[in-house]
Amino acid sequence: MLEVNNINTFYGRIQALWDVCLKIEEGEIAALIGANGAGKSTLLNTISGVIHPTSGSITFLGQRIDGLPPHSIVELGISHIPEGRKLFTDMSVRENLEMGAYSSRVWKQKQETLEQVYQLFPVLKERAKQLARTLSGGEQQMVAMGRGLMSRPKLCIIDEPSNGLAPKLVTEVFEKIKSLREQGITILLIEQNVRHTLEIADHACVLENGRIALEGDCDELLKSDHIRKAYLGL
Ligand SMILES: Nc1ncnc2c1ncn2[C@@H]1O[C@H](COP(=O)(O)OP(=O)(O)O)[C@@H](O)[C@H]1O
Numbered sequence: 001m002l003e004v005n006n007i008n009t010f011y012g013r014i015q016a017l018w019d020v021c022l023k024i025e026e027g028e029i030a031a032l033i034g035a036n037g038a039g040k041s042t043l044l045n046t047i048s049g050v051i052h053p054t055s056g057s058i059t060f061l062g063q064r065i066d067g068l069p070p071h072s073i074v075e076l077g078i079s080h081i082p083e084g085r086k087l088f089t090d091m092s093v094r095e096n097l098e099m100g101a102y103s104s105r106v107w108k109q110k111q112e113t114l115e116q117v118y119q120l121f122p123v124l125k126e127r128a129k130q131l132a133r134t135l136s137g138g139e140q141q142m143v144a145m146g147r148g149l150m151s152r153p154k155l156c157i158i159d160e161p162s163n164g165l166a167p168k169l170v171t172e173v174f175e176k177i178k179s180l181r182e183q184g185i186t187i188l189l190i191e192q193n194v195r196h197t198l199e200i201a202d203h204a205c206v207l208e209n210g211r212i213a214l215e216g217d218c219d220e221l222l223k224s225d226h227i228r229k230a231y232l233g234l
Pocket residue numbers: 011014016034035036037038039040041042043
């Protein structure tokens with residue numbers, strides 16, 4: 001579904017991604033793990049067109065997308081749920097959700113999509129009129145995910161959704177991600193919570209200092225000495 005080929009991405013003269021390759025199959029949960037500063041968010045921002053790579057290519061469903069502006073990439077079916085949620089905090093929950101449906105492909109269906117989002121996250125229906133900033137961290141993450149779904153994506157790329165949440169809510173976020181896959185949405189998930197991630201994902205890549213250090217099926221990676229020492233503290 002998505003193929004990232006030999007991407008190099010810079011911030012000014014500083015190189016953040018080095019020859020990064022990544023493949024995602026339709027229907028899977030793919031995970032990207034790595035320490036702080038490894039380049040995970042940079043890779044997601046490169047896929048969603050927020051920053052452009054200086055070389056390499058990205059294809060989505062057979063079409064080149066590197067170089068396209070972010071809104072065109074959303075139109076093609078990729079939704080980016082950003083690190084730190086990035087809500088419109090002085091707008092209501094419902095307005096935040098509607099902002100996710102601005103693309104012309106989905107605007108007409110927004111009422112129907114909204115009902116689907118409310119089914120997945122019933123708490124958002126209860127809180128529809130509340131300002132986003134008055135919600136708890138967990139509820140705000142649900143708004144960010146719901147907003148991402150309003151563009152009716154084929155691929156959702158999700159950056160550290162469980163960051164800063166209490167353990168019970170972390171479990172809930174992971175459950176919601178699994179239900180997205182059940183609805184046929186392909187997922188690329190970034191997480192610091194490595195064990196939990198490798199347990200729900202099919203395939204994972206490990207990014208270290210801007211380079212892919214390791215990749216494989218999650219059951220294999222859970223057995224790898226490097227993963228156990230460096231990421232699971234075993
Ligand atoms: N806007 C930016 N300008 C300059 N350097 C940046 C910027 N964003 C990230 N970086 C640098 O790029 C590297 C990768 O960062 P990032 O992709 O945010 O890592 P991660 O998401 O894995 O924590 C880090 O060294 C970081 O300091």
